[in-house]
Amino acid sequence: MALDPTAIPALAAEYASRDPREILAIAIREYAPDLAISFSGAEDVVLVDMAAKIGGRFRVFSLDTGRLHPETYQFLERVRGHYGIEIEAFFPQPDAVQKLVREKGLFSFYQDGHKECCGIRKVEPLVRALRPLAAWVTGQRRDQSPGTRAEVPVVQLDPTFGSEERPLVKFNPIANWTSKQVWAYIREHGVPYNALHDRGFVSIGCEPCTRPVNPGQHEREGRWWWEEETMKECGLHAGNVQK
Numbered sequence: 001m002a003l004d005p006t007a008i009p010a011l012a013a014e015y016a017s018r019d020p021r022e023i024l025a026i027a028i029r030e031y032a033p034d035l036a037i038s039f040s041g042a043e044d045v046v047l048v049d050m051a052a053k054i055g056g057r058f059r060v061f062s063l064d065t066g067r068l069h070p071e072t073y074q075f076l077e078r079v080r081g082h083y084g085i086e087i088e089a090f091f092p093q094p095d096a097v098q099k100l101v102r103e104k105g106l107f108s109f110y111q112d113g114h115k116e117c118c119g120i121r122k123v124e125p126l127v128r129a130l131r132p133l134a135a136w137v138t139g140q141r142r143d144q145s146p147g148t149r150a151e152v153p154v155v156q157l158d159p160t161f162g163s164e165e166r167p168l169v170k171f172n173p174i175a176n177w178t179s180k181q182v183w184a185y186i187r188e189h190g191v192p193y194n195a196l197h198d199r200g201f202v203s204i205g206c207e208p209c210t211r212p213v214n215p216g217q218h219e220r221e222g223r224w225w226w227e228e229e230t231m232k233e234c235g236l237h238a239g240n241v242q243k
Contacts, residue, residue, distance in 0.1 A: 002134050003030050005157055005167040012153040020173035021050050023154050027137055027171045028056040034134035036061050038126075039087060040072070041204055042193050043139025043174055043182055045079055049191045050173075051137075052083050058137075061088040061129045065121035066097065067206035075194040082192050090125035097121065107208060114209060114224050121206070130161050135169035141182070142175050144203070144220060179219065 003011065015023050024047060027035055036059035037047050051058050062076060080087050100108065100120055109117045130136060140152050152175045162168030174182065179202070186193055196204055200212030202219035213222040 002034075003169070005169075008155060008157050008169060012155045015154050017176065018154070020047075020177065021054065023171060023173040024050050024137065025054050027135060027155075027169075027173070028054055028058055031135040031169065033057040033059070034132065035059065035137065036088075036129070036133055037137040038062075038129075038139075039076075039079070041139060042186060042197065043141060043177075045191055045193065046182055046185050047137055047139055047173060048079065048083060048085070049185075049189055052085070059088060059133075060085055061090060063122050063125050063129070064089045064091050065125075065206050066092065067121065067208060069194075069196060069204070069207045069210070071195045072204065075192065078192045088129070090129045092121045092125055096124070109209065109224075110226060113227060127161065130168060133168065135171060137171045137173065140172045140175060141177055141179070143178055 011026070015026065028051065035057075037044060037051060039045065039048060039060050039062045048060060076087055079085075097120060100117065104112070136158075142152050152172050154173060154175050155169065155171050158168040158170040162170075185191065194201070194204055200214075201210060201222060202213055203223050204210050205223055209224055211222050211225060213219060
């Protein structure tokens with residue numbers, strides 16, 4: 001039974017400093033089976049591992065843009081087998097991709113910015129993924145992108161994909177964690193991870209838009225490196241960007 005949307009701010013305040021497992025347990029208890037974990041990277045697989053140990057019904061989905069690294073596809077398959085779960089893949093609409101490539105080529109984002117391509121390959125598929133859900137779970141951390149994620153709460157009414165008519169709750173259980181805590185959990189619990197992490201990749205997205213970072217660089221410097229440093233969101237978490 002879903003919580004009253006008006007109760008979400010109070011819940012966010014109450015659980016602001018709680019362990020991620022407690023936050024995730026609330027999500028599963030209140031929203032399963034209409035709850036899904038958005039899965040693509042190290043933070044997300046930590047949440048999958050926690051959810052599997054908590055138990056209960058939850059879904060897992062991933063956005064296959066068609067431009068992912070081979071290692072990412074291998075990672076997705078390892079996670080599927082390791083946890084014995086289905087990973088629902090959502091793909092972009094072929095006609096939209098074909099139109100973009102026909103008119104602007106395969107690398108238009110280097111000139112036009114990533115918003116248009118991400119809108120077609122990620123945002124529109126996410127809208128379809130979220131359509132049947134009452135809540136979703138993300139691996140956002142506040143220290144991932146100081147310009148856009150520093151104020152991310154552990155639970156919120158989704159400001160981007162929800163509405164008054166159809167509220168959508170967004171859980172960010174590891175918002176308070178650091179990258180160091182994520183990797184400590186991965187190592188302690190033997191959680192699968194993307195092999196690209198061993199080659200200097202920290203934040204991993206599509207192959208043309210992701211590169212390794214050097215020691216001392218912030219992890220988001222490996223994403224869309226040709227664009228403004230402080231506004232690196234692809235649209236999935238556009239509500240983080242203050243107008």
